[in-house]
Amino acid sequence: xxxxxxxxxxxxxxxxxxxxxxxxxxxxxxxxxxxxxxxxxxxxxxxxxxxxxxxxxxxxxxxxxxxxxxxxxxxxxxxxxxxxxxxxxxxxxxxxxxxxxxxxxxxxxxxxxxxxxxxxxxxxxxxxxxxxxxxxxxxxxxxxxxxxxxxxxxxxxxxxxxxxxxxxxxxxxxxxxxxxxxxxxxxxxxxxxxxx
Numbered sequence: 001x002x003x004x005x006x007x008x009x010x011x012x013x014x015x016x017x018x019x020x021x022x023x024x025x026x027x028x029x030x031x032x033x034x035x036x037x038x039x040x041x042x043x044x045x046x047x048x049x050x051x052x053x054x055x056x057x058x059x060x061x062x063x064x065x066x067x068x069x070x071x072x073x074x075x076x077x078x079x080x081x082x083x084x085x086x087x088x089x090x091x092x093x094x095x096x097x098x099x100x101x102x103x104x105x106x107x108x109x110x111x112x113x114x115x116x117x118x119x120x121x122x123x124x125x126x127x128x129x130x131x132x133x134x135x136x137x138x139x140x141x142x143x144x145x146x147x148x149x150x151x152x153x154x155x156x157x158x159x160x161x162x163x164x165x166x167x168x169x170x171x172x173x174x175x176x177x178x179x180x181x182x183x184x185x186x187x188x189x190x191x192x193x194x195x196x
Contacts, residue, residue, distance in 0.1 A: 079182045080189075086178070087171055090120045094167040098151045103141040105151070114139045117153060121170040124177070131155045131165050168192075 093116060097103060109117060117139050122128050135158035144150040144164060156162045168191060176183040 076182065076185070079179065080186060083175060083179055083182065083186050087175065090174075091167075091171060094121065094153070097141060098153070098167075106140060106142045108138045108140045108156070117167075121153070121167050122155070122165065124170045124174040125165055126169060126173050128165075131163055133157050133161070133163075134159050 097109070097113065097117075103109065108114075118136075122131065122139070125131060132155055136155060137158045137160075138156045140154045140156055140162070141151055142154055142164075144152050152164045153167060154162045154164050172183075172187050172191060175186060179186065
């Protein structure tokens with residue numbers, strides 16, 4: 001039987017190497033582009049996998065963030081943590097009111113809960129004076145008039161009218177007033193909607 005060429009004899013080994021590379025989610029292109037070894041040279045499976053991982057692994061993980069000013073980034077992360085700690089109790093309280101069965105639709109808040117909402121939320125709403133209008137009678141929880149799946153807080157006015165307000169708008173405005181240098185970055189990163 002005539003001897004086959006080295007390339008033909010190496011095909012089963014190459015297929016096995018490609019399966020190993022694919023199995024480990026390594027880029028075939030990285031191995032094929034390797035300047036160290038021609039594609040038809042023979043290598044053990046561990047050498048191929050090792051070579052692929054070395055080509056795909058960053059040379060030095062600390063160099064990934066060389067463009068970031070560490071002191072500015074650290075200052076931002078510290079302030080971000082501070083803002084979270086500051087607003088978390090109010091945010092959790094508002095969610096508890098809205099999303100638990102603590103209040104039925106159309107039910108007025110208790111005196112203590114109403115006081116908390118007035119001081120920690122409504123006081124910071126960008127249009128709180130317009131929301132209160134002729135005067136505040138109470139705060140209640142009910143379904144949003146246009147988005148019936150959503151519950152929200154409502155100002156009930158002394159004339160019997162009522163209007164919804166967003167606790168997230170209140171929190172955003174609070175953050176803007178207390179943390180002006182970091183507010184917009186925090187809001188962009190952590191609130192779904194940044195308008196209003």
